[in-house]
Amino acid sequence: MDRRTEILEAAAKSFALFGYKATTMDQVAKIANVGKGTIYTFFANKEELFNAIVVGMIEEMRTKAEAAAIVGGTFEENAHARLMSILKFRTTHQLYAKLIDEGKEIRTPAVQEVLADIETQIVKFIAEKIQKGIDRGEVKSCNVEMVAYLLFKSYMALVVDWGKTHGQELDETEIIDLLSNTIFKSLII
Amino acid sequence: MDRRTEILEAAAKSFALFGYKATTMDQVAKIANVGKGTIYTFFANKEELFNAIVVGMIEEMRTKAEAAAIVGGTFEENAHARLMSILKFRTTHQLYAKLIDEGKEIRTPAVQEVLADIETQIVKFIAEKIQKGIDRGEVKSCNVEMVAYLLFKSYMALVVDWGKTHGQELDETEIIDLLSNTIFKSLII
DNA sequence: AAATGACTATAATTCAATTACGGTCATTTG
DNA sequence: CAAATGACCGTAATTGAATTATAGTCATTT
Incomplete structure (x- = not known):
């Protein structure tokens, strides 16, 4: 494995385990079995290293979301399956879960920026799917951007937020x- | 004006101006022209004084929301008018705006509890209106609690959240x- | 009987000293 | 000699002791 990959893997491990702020470049270097200076030959700074890892995570999330769709499924079935996949990823993927926590609790700016960017990309992803639905004649013509936003926020509300105030989570069948x-x-x- | 009212008005002024944490009981006593001990003959502690004021604010918000409805208006028209009224209150009412800020920035627990409670009451208010709509035969039978929650979160998303990520606010006509x-x-x- | 403010215990804030960390660069290594 | 390295630097974060501020009490006053 080349040095760049070793650094990326070490950093991914550390960010997922300790979060952005609590991960030190010395630690990443140690885990990667690399001098600290070497990291800086591949990544301009800590934030760029972090962003590189997040890009990978988003790619993974996108792949999972695509895979969640059933061939021959209706727009609604696939939209639901994809959105549930994305929201499950939030809690399942250690790094993502850690970042959500760090964004809320410690409010590291770099982390909050990344989280906002991820949300934007998710909404854009949903918008693409809606547009495809319209093109296929399955979905009515509408303000794609706004509907995507509304859908995402609705799922977030019912899947993520409801449980926090109502004591227990909603069942997936209730949501659908x-x-x-x-x-x-x-x-x- | 009786002492209790004077204390309430002084506290309301101070909470709205400085927030919960930055308001001291000495300050409230001074504004109210009252000895500090007197406050404690009416309110068990700072939090109870705070809650008493918030109860008044919620009452005011409810009155405004009720008044926003048009006589003879459809369910949709009135639901929209009421929700917009509630969301406008968030930014218009100095105390409410201050509390939202304090809840996010300083995260005073007493304030966060109050904000969560206000949200619950708003959703309950919407649920009542939906139930009335069903009773009147204007609205389809549905899970009233969940629809109320979905409606509130949708309005929050479009009115409050959209602007934060998209640079500019949505126009009210786009939302409706x-x-x-x-x-x-x-x-x- | 009601009101008061000096008083207390505790929590919050300061600030100087210390430590930790991101990033650099002269030196080393293969 | 190009790539790798880690000691080093300036700055940011943390710590802890000293100080100050504040919620709540209660003996005294009105």
Whole structure:
């Protein structure tokens, strides 16, 4: 394995375990079995190293979300499957979960920027799928950007936020029932 | 004006101006022209004084939201008017705006609890209106709690959150257009 | 009986000393 | 000699002791 990859893997491990702030460049160098200076021949600074790892994570999330769709499934089925996959990734993927926590609790600016960027990319991803649905004649013409945003925020609200104030999580069937009867119903041709 | 009221007004002024944490009981006593000990004959502690003021604020918000409805208006028109009224109150009302800021920036626990409680009460308020809509035959039978939550979160997303990531706020007509064509369309008989 | 403010115990804040860290660069290594 | 390295530097973060501020009490006053 080349040095660059070793550094990336070491950093990914450390960021996932300790978060952005608590990961030191000395530590990354040690885990990667590399002099600290070597890191700086591949990455301009700590934040760029971090961003490189996040790019990989987003790629992974996108792949998982794509894979969640069923061939021959309706727009609604696939949209639901993809969104649930993305939201599950938030808690499943150690680095992502750590970043969410760090963004809220410590509020490291670099982490908050990254999280905002991830959200933007997710919404853009959803928007692409909606546009495809429109092109295929499955979905009504609409303000794609806004509908994507509304869908994402609705899923976040029901999957992530509800449990925090209501003591227990909503069941996935309750969520799909509600959204199927509200947003999806008016969205699908 | 009786002492209790004077204390309440002084405290309301101070909380709105400086927030919960930065308001001292000495300061409230001074503004109210009252000995500090007197405050404790009416309120068990700082938090109870705070809660008493928040109760008043919620009452005011509720009154404003009720007044926003048009007599003879449809469910959709009135739901929209009420929700916009509530969300405008967030930024208009000095105390509320201060608390939102303090909840996010300083994260005073007493303030965060109060904010969570206000949200719960808003959702409950919306749920009542939906239930009335169902009883009147204007709204389809549905999971009232969940629809109320979804509506509130949708409005929050479009009115409050959108601007933060997209550079500029959405126009109110864009918001009502979108929601009219999605959630409301499937909700109304 | 109601009001008060000096008083107390505790929590928050300061600030100087110390430590930790990101990033550099002269030296070493293969 | 190009790539790798880690001692080194300036700055940022942390610590802890000293100080100050504050919520809440209660003996005294009105």
